[in-house]
Amino acid sequence: MDNLELQKVANEVRKGIVASVHSAKAGHPGGSLSAADIFTYLYFEEMNIDPANPDMEERDRFVLSKGHTAPGLYAALAHKGFFPVEDLITLRKLGSYLQGHPCMQHTPGVDMSSGSLGQGVSAAVGMALAGKMDEKDFRVYTLLGDGEIQEGQVWEAAMFAGHKNLDNLVVIVDNNGLQIDGDIAEVCSPYPIDKKFEAFNFHVINIDGHDFDAMRAAFLEARQTKGMPTAIIAKTIKGKGVSFMENQASWHGVAPNDEQFAQAMSELEKAGEALCQK
Amino acid sequence: MSEVKKAATREGYGKALVELGAQYPNLVVLDADLAAATKTSMFQQAYPDRHIDCGIAESNMVGIAAGLATAGKIPFVSSFAMFAAGRAFEQVRNSVGYPRLNVKIGASHAGITVGEDGASHQCNEDIALMRAIPDMVVVCPSDALEAAEATKAAVAYDGPMYLRFGRSPVPIINDRPDYKFELGKGVVLKEGGDLTIVATGICVESALSAAEQLKADGINAKVINIHTIKPLDEDLIIAAAKETGRVVTVEEHSVIGGLGSAVCDVLSEKAPTRVLKIGINDVFGESGSAQILVEKYGLDGKGVYARIKEFLN
Numbered sequence: 246m247d248n249l250e251l252q253k254v255a256n257e258v259r260k261g262i263v264a265s266v267h268s269a270k271a272g273h274p275g276g277s278l279s280a281a282d283i284f285t286y287l288y289f290e291e292m293n294i295d296p297a298n299p300d301m302e303e304r305d306r307f308v309l310s311k312g313h314t315a316p317g318l319y320a321a322l323a324h325k326g327f328f329p330v331e332d333l334i335t336l337r338k339l340g341s342y343l344q345g346h347p348c349m350q351h352t353p354g355v356d357m358s359s360g361s362l363g364q365g366v367s368a369a370v371g372m373a374l375a376g377k378m379d380e381k382d383f384r385v386y387t388l389l390g391d392g393e394i395q396e397g398q399v400w401e402a403a404m405f406a407g408h409k410n411l412d413n414l415v416v417i418v419d420n421n422g423l424q425i426d427g428d429i430a431e432v433c434s435p436y437p438i439d440k441k442f443e444a445f446n447f448h449v450i451n452i453d454g455h456d457f458d459a460m461r462a463a464f465l466e467a468r469q470t471k472g473m474p475t476a477i478i479a480k481t482i483k484g485k486g487v488s489f490m491e492n493q494a495s496w497h498g499v500a501p502n503d504e505q506f507a508q509a510m511s512e513l514e515k516a517g518e519a520l521c522q523k
Numbered sequence: 524m525s526e527v528k529k530a531a532t533r534e535g536y537g538k539a540l541v542e543l544g545a546q547y548p549n550l551v552v553l554d555a556d557l558a559a560a561t562k563t564s565m566f567q568q569a570y571p572d573r574h575i576d577c578g579i580a581e582s583n584m585v586g587i588a589a590g591l592a593t594a595g596k597i598p599f600v601s602s603f604a605m606f607a608a609g610r611a612f613e614q615v616r617n618s619v620g621y622p623r624l625n626v627k628i629g630a631s632h633a634g635i636t637v638g639e640d641g642a643s644h645q646c647n648e649d650i651a652l653m654r655a656i657p658d659m660v661v662v663c664p665s666d667a668l669e670a671a672e673a674t675k676a677a678v679a680y681d682g683p684m685y686l687r688f689g690r691s692p693v694p695i696i697n698d699r700p701d702y703k704f705e706l707g708k709g710v711v712l713k714e715g716g717d718l719t720i721v722a723t724g725i726c727v728e729s730a731l732s733a734a735e736q737l738k739a740d741g742i743n744a745k746v747i748n749i750h751t752i753k754p755l756d757e758d759l760i761i762a763a764a765k766e767t768g769r770v771v772t773v774e775e776h777s778v779i780g781g782l783g784s785a786v787c788d789v790l791s792e793k794a795p796t797r798v799l800k801i802g803i804n805d806v807f808g809e810s811g812s813a814q815i816l817v818e819k820y821g822l823d824g825k826g827v828y829a830r831i832k833e834f835l836n
Contacts, residue, residue, distance in 0.1 A: 306593075349593075349622050357593060358622040361613060367583045368618055371590020371598075374575070378551075379594070398614075401583035408578075 246289050248457045249523055254324060255285040256517045259486045260510065261320030261333045267506040269337035272345070275496040276390060277317035279421040279454070279481040284321035286460045287386055296326035299353045305383050306372045308357040310365025310399075311390035311419065312346040313498070318355070319343050327354035363396030365389075366416065370402045373414040373474075384468075388417045392424030394435045400445065406474045407446030414474040415467045416447070419454065421483035423494040442476035454479025487512055529692035532725070533631040535670030536688050537562025540599060540629075542671075543678050544570045550597045550678065553588055555581045560690075561601035561631045581606040585614035585626070592624040597678060600626060604633035604687060608649035619683050620656040627677045628653075628685045633663075634775035635803065635820060636691040636725065636813040645808035651780025653685040654753050660706070661753040663687040663774075663782075665727035668697045669750055672704035680706060689775070691813035693725045709756035711763075715743035718835070719763040720827075722773040723749045723782045726801075729817075730773050732824025733831055742835065752782055757789045764796040771799045771834065773827055775817075778802040799834040801827055 246254070258281045266272035288294070292305040309318050316336060323330045328342075335341035342351040346360025356372070359365035369387035376383050389399065406414055418438055426432045435441070439449045448470040452459040460479075467475035483497070484490030487509040501509055544550055544566055551573045558564040558576065567574035577584035581602050588598035600607065607630040608615065619626045630649060637645045653661045662677070662684065664670040670688055677684045696712075712727070713734055722730035727748045734744040745763055749756065764770050770790065772783035783800030790796045803820060817823045821830060 308590075357590070358617070361617045363582075364586050364614055364618050367586020367614070368590035368593070370583070371587035371592075372594055373590075374587060375591045375594030375596055378572070378596075398580075398582045398586070401578075401580035402586065405577060405580070405583060405587065 249520065251285055251289060251457045253517065253520050254289050255282045256486070256513060256520060257324055258285055258317065258320040260513045261323060261330065262316045263487065263501065263506065263509045263513065265316045265319065265333040265336040266500045268334035270500050271337055272316050272500055273313040273498045274316070274490060274501070275423070275483040275493070276311060276419065276421060277314040278485045278487060278490065279483045280314055280317050280388060280419045281485065282455045282457065283388060283417060283419065283460070283479060284317045286457060286464070288321045288325045291464050292386065293383070296354065299327060303381065303383055306356045306369070306385045308365040308369040308372070308385070308387040309347050309359050310369070310387050311362065311393050312360030312365060315345065315347050318347060322354040362390070362393040363398035366399055366402040369414065370406045370411065373406070373411040374409060376413050377409070377411065384413050384415065386415045386417065388419060391418055391420045391422065391429050391435060391438065394418065394438065395433050403442065403445040403447065410472045411474045412471050415464070416442070416474065416476045418476065418478045419481055420478055421481045423483045423492070423497065425494065425497050427494050439478050446473055447476040448473050449476045449478065451478045452480070454481035455485060486516065528695040528698070530667035530695060531690060531692050532664050532667055532670035532688040533562045533690065535664070535667035536629055536631070536674050536686065537565045539671035539674035540566040541569050543675060544573065547597060547678055549595055550599070551575060551591060552599045552601060553577055553584050555579055555584050555602045555606065557602055561629065563601045581611045582614045585611045586618050588626045589618040589622070589624050592626050598626050599629050601629045601631065603644060604630035604646035604649040605644055608652050608685065609646055612652050616656050620659055623658055623682055625681055626683055629688065630685065631688040632690045633687045634689060634724070635808040635816045636689050636775065638691065638813040638816060639810050641810040642807035647777040647803045647808065648780070649687060650752055650776045650782065651784070654780065654785065658682060659753065660684040660751065661687070662751050663724040664750050665724055665748050666693060666695050666697050668695060668702070669704060673750060676704055676706045687724065689725055694728050696728050696731065704750070707751045707754045707756060709759040710748040710750070711745065712748055713744065713746040715745040716767055717743045718769040718771060718831070719745045719747060719767045720771045720773060721747045721749055721760060721782065721786055723752060724775055726773040726775055726822055729822055729824045729827045733827035736824065736828040737831065749782060752785055755785050755789060757793070760786055760789055761794045764790050764794045768796065770796050771801060771831055773801045773822070775822055776802050778804055799830065801830050
């Protein structure tokens, strides 16, 4: 898929995020939007997956360690064809298979339940280890928040992955710079993120997390890296694509009201139209 | 009197894993720098490629096991009960219990019989913690033979399971030809109509000893071994309570949330009965030999007998 096509899909994923969180009247738009381009690249370009056969043994795996951004994952899965796009607005509603945080038993395409920060990355490491033990070719991807890496378990997992030379594992950090209480650098700084992963024996690549060329190059470099896992530190904008949500920590975990929803959708519609005229 | 054969329940676990390793190529064992202590070092020697030492990082170890289980492995996670159920509680709940993954938690060094290491390592709360997780099976074997059988049953069962083992050698009480381990089924070891003693783990032997002493006083106690605390053999306990009218529970665990609480939960609703809960009375342990601690905290046959006599008066 070329960059323009990816941009179009990412815009649809953003619409899905805004619509589902608005419908649920709760959820996490900020970090879902910052990672929308990453979700899109993974599901539409990078990963070997089959929506018709979500449990395919040889598939690549994805673990959303920052599980609260489930709306982004669900929107990508729906647009990829794992389930109907119309179902996105059942997010967080009683009886929906789209739980507030990812639940592997309920949702096609979700490879691991997650949501309690720091835990998903360990499961991803376990999947990568299983692949190595069985000499399988599948790759494992996991997306972490930059606030999430304040959790100590992330570094237990990183130490193990580096130690075991898990070159089939890619850890992506969504570095949008904001957590619930504010700027990550002010709350409890995880910087320098790249040097930390380097110290844990990762191959580290810094990219702009909204640049598909940069993603293409980084994920290719990760595939070519042997003997060590790769960490991609993706600099992103929290709330990306909705003007009034961008770079606002306050949009971490609240839903837009009807008026805000209308404005957000109108911005995204316009962005989509502009892409179609390219 | 012939010498009583003794072995720690963790020994039964370690030996069974080696046997099972041959049968199940997808069985893997994880440790957090305690393979010698948890007795999984035997498996490590037999199947080095299927033994994963995660270093001193129990939370990550449980998460790795979850990931392995999603890819079809049958992981046994081994550590001390304090760390497996305590430190990694939330990982067990959210990464194993909630997605209902096929991970077995083999927790050794449970209870006060850890001995000299003292209260920091004596986990008397693990049954309460694990029992509270939906769908978690909780098993606490009474001797090394039962520990081995429970480990075999764990592999045959598809789903999360917590297995509780002890550090100190305890008498072998299940060495009989008709012995059979059935998950979720209590075992009546002695019939009696005056009261029922329900025990788990190494306290089953104390219950048998107390029953012998009671017999000399003309009191006939029924003794039930509950190796599976969850799901609990409710029918057996209700029937015994109705038959004998009085119930005593004995466990090497806090009286809060363990076997005693599980039995009371059932009886208060379905067959109200007076229950005496014998266990660790909401206190931390301390350093000392396992033998001395068991006596001090009243979990040996003599201590259990004395408490029951008080209860009956």
